[in-house]
Amino acid sequence: MTVTFPQFMPWMTTPEQMQEQWTELARKMAHLPKALEVARKVRVGATPSDAVFRMDKLRLLRYVTDVEQQYSTPLLVVFALVNRPYILDLRPGKSVVSHFVNRGFDTYNLDWGVPTDGDRFLDMEDYIERYLDSVVDKVRERTGCERISMLGYCMGGSMTAMYAALHPEKVKNVILLAAPVDWSNREYLLAKWTDASIFDVDKVMQVYGNAPAELLQGSFQLLKPVSTMVEKYFTFYENLEDEKFLEDFFAMETWLNDNIPVAGEMFRQFVKYCMQQNLLIQGKLRIGERIVDLRKITCPVLNLTATQDHLVPPELSLPFNDAVGSTDRKSINFPAGHIGLAVGTKANRELWPSVCDWLAARD
Amino acid sequence: MGNFEANEGGATSDPFSRFWVDLMSKMSGTPFAPTASQMQDEAMKRMRQAFFDSWAKHCDEFLRSDAFLDILKKSMDSALAFKQELNEFMTRALHEKQMPARSDTDSILLVLRSMEGRVLERLDQLSRRVDALEKPTAGATSDLGAGKRRTKGVPQ
Numbered sequence: 142m143t144v145t146f147p148q149f150m151p152w153m154t155t156p157e158q159m160q161e162q163w164t165e166l167a168r169k170m171a172h173l174p175k176a177l178e179v180a181r182k183v184r185v186g187a188t189p190s191d192a193v194f195r196m197d198k199l200r201l202l203r204y205v206t207d208v209e210q211q212y213s214t215p216l217l218v219v220f221a222l223v224n225r226p227y228i229l230d231l232r233p234g235k236s237v238v239s240h241f242v243n244r245g246f247d248t249y250n251l252d253w254g255v256p257t258d259g260d261r262f263l264d265m266e267d268y269i270e271r272y273l274d275s276v277v278d279k280v281r282e283r284t285g286c287e288r289i290s291m292l293g294y295c296m297g298g299s300m301t302a303m304y305a306a307l308h309p310e311k312v313k314n315v316i317l318l319a320a321p322v323d324w325s326n327r328e329y330l331l332a333k334w335t336d337a338s339i340f341d342v343d344k345v346m347q348v349y350g351n352a353p354a355e356l357l358q359g360s361f362q363l364l365k366p367v368s369t370m371v372e373k374y375f376t377f378y379e380n381l382e383d384e385k386f387l388e389d390f391f392a393m394e395t396w397l398n399d400n401i402p403v404a405g406e407m408f409r410q411f412v413k414y415c416m417q418q419n420l421l422i423q424g425k426l427r428i429g430e431r432i433v434d435l436r437k438i439t440c441p442v443l444n445l446t447a448t449q450d451h452l453v454p455p456e457l458s459l460p461f462n463d464a465v466g467s468t469d470r471k472s473i474n475f476p477a478g479h480i481g482l483a484v485g486t487k488a489n490r491e492l493w494p495s496v497c498d499w500l501a502a503r504d
Numbered sequence: 505m506g507n508f509e510a511n512e513g514g515a516t517s518d519p520f521s522r523f524w525v526d527l528m529s530k531m532s533g534t535p536f537a538p539t540a541s542q543m544q545d546e547a548m549k550r551m552r553q554a555f556f557d558s559w560a561k562h563c564d565e566f567l568r569s570d571a572f573l574d575i576l577k578k579s580m581d582s583a584l585a586f587k588q589e590l591n592e593f594m595t596r597a598l599h600e601k602q603m604p605a606r607s608d609t610d611s612i613l614l615v616l617r618s619m620e621g622r623v624l625e626r627l628d629q630l631s632r633r634v635d636a637l638e639k640p641t642a643g644a645t646s647d648l649g650a651g652k653r654r655t656k657g658v659p660q
Contacts, residue, residue: 169544231607258606258609259609259613260614261610261613262610262614262617286645307639330564330568332574333568334573336573338577339573339576339577339580340580340582341580344584345580345584348584348587348588348591349587350606350610363567365560365569366559366560366563366567367560367563368556371556372556375552490548
C-alpha cells in the first residue's frame with residue numbers, strides 16, 4: 142500500500158486545503174464589518190421593565206407584560222453584587238425572567254447599582270437588613286402579599302439564604318441558583334486564591350476602598366484561562382458568518398465586560414466571614430446584632446446547581462438543603478456551567494419550565 | 505497537587521515536559537480516518553481540541569500549585585504596597601495644597617454612618633416603645649413592613 146504525504150502526516154495541510162483556508166479567511170474578513178455592526182447594535186435585556194422603587198443606588202425593577210397574572214405570590218430575583226443583573230434577562234430565548242413572566246408570575250428584579258468610593262463602608266448589614274429588607278417590604282406592600290418568593294443567583298443566592306434565615310416570616314419560597322453557602326471545600330480554585338494566607342482582604346480593602354471591578358473580572362477569567370482567553374476566540378472566528386451566533390456572543394461579551402466594583406466592607410465581610418472562615422453554614426455568621434441560622438428557613442427550598450460550574454461547584458451549594466429546617470426541599474444538578482445555567486439553550490428549554498412548575502405548585 | 509514541582513507517579517517532574525508528553529499522548533490518541541478526504545480538517549479540529557484540553561488541564565494544575573500561589577501572594581503584596589505608597593503620596597500632596605484627600609472623605613463618611621447608626625438606634629427604641637403601647641390591639645392590624653430592625657451593629 143502506498144502511503145501518501147497527508148496520510149502519513151495527517152496534521153499537515155495540503156495545498157488544496159491551504160487554498161481553501163485562505164478563501165475562508167478572506168470570506169470571514171469580508172464579513173467583519175457586518176460583525177462589528179452586530180456588536181454595535183447588540184441590545185441586552187429582553188423583557189421590558191419599570192423601576193418601581195429606588196433607594197440610594199439600587200433600583201427595584203418590575204417586569205411589564207401583557208400576560209395575565211396567574212399566581213398571587215410575587216417573585217423577587219436577587220442577583221450578585223459583582224455583575225449586572227441583566228444576565229437573567231439577556232436576550233429573547235436566553236432569559237430566565239421571561240419564563241416566570243410568561244407563566245404569569247409577578248416578577249421583580251433587584252439591580253443593586255454601581256457602588257462608588259462613597260459606598261466603601263456599606264456592609265453586609267446594610268445590604269441584607271437595610272436594602273434587601275426594604276425591597277422585600279416594598280414588594281409585599283405593592284402586592285399585598287405577606288410572604289414572597291425569592292430567587293437568588295450566585296452571591297445573590299447566598300444573600301437570599303441569609304435574608305430568608307433572618308426573616309422567614311416574609312419568605313414563602315426560596316430558589317437558589319448556583320449559590321455558595323458552604324466553603325469547607327478548600328480544593329476548588331477560588332478557595333485556594335482567597336485563602337487567608339494568600340489574600341489579605343483587610344489590607345486590600347484598606348488600600349483600594351472598594352473591590353475593583355478589574356480585580357474581580359481578572360480573577361474570574363483566570364479561573365479558566367484557556368477557555369476564556371483563547372478558545373472562545375477560535376469559536377468566534379469559526380462562527381463569524383453566523384449572525385445569530387454573533388448576536389448571542391456580543392450580548393454575552395457585553396455582560397462579561399460589564400463588571401462593577403463591590404462595596405469594600407461588604408466584600409471584606411463576605412470574603413472573610415463566608416469564604417475564609419465559612420461561618421454561614423456553621424450558623425455562626427453575625428449580621429448586625431443577629432446570628433444567621435439557616436435552620437430557621439422552613440419554607441420550600443429549590444437548590445439549582447450546575448455540574449460543570451467552575452465558579453461555584455455544586456459541593457458549595459448542596460449542603461444548604463441539609464442545613465435548612467424545611468421539609469419541602471429539592472435540588473437539581475443540571476448539566477451546564479455557571480452562566481449556562483441562566484443563558485444556556487438546554488437550561489432554557491428544560492430546566493426553567495420545570496422550575497416554574499415547582500414554583501407554581503407552591504403559590 | 506500541592507507542589508507543582510512534585511514528581512507524580514514516576515513521571516517527569518518538569519512541568520514543561522509533562523505538558524508536552526501529555527499533549528502528544530492525547531493528540532496521538534485522537535481518532536481519525538486517514539483515508540477520508542476531509543480528514544485533515546476534522547483531525548485538525550480534534551487535535552486542536554486535544555491541545556486546548558491539555559493546555560487547560562496544565563493551566564489548572566499550575567494555578568493550584570504552591571509556585572503560583574507564591575507568585576500571587578508576592579505580586580499582590582507588591583501591588584498593595586505600591587498603591588498604599590501612592591495613596592499616601594496623594595494625601596500628602598493634596599493636604600499641602602489645602603485640599604481634601606480620600607482619607608478626609610472617609611472620615612466624614614464614618615462620622616455620617618455613626619450618626620445614622622445613633623439615629624436608627626433611637627428610632628428603634630421609639631419603635632419598641634410604640635410596639636409595647638400598641639400590643640393590646642396588635643392582633644387587629646396588619647404587620648406589613650412592621651418590625652424592621654434598623655440598628656447598625658458593631659463591626660465584627
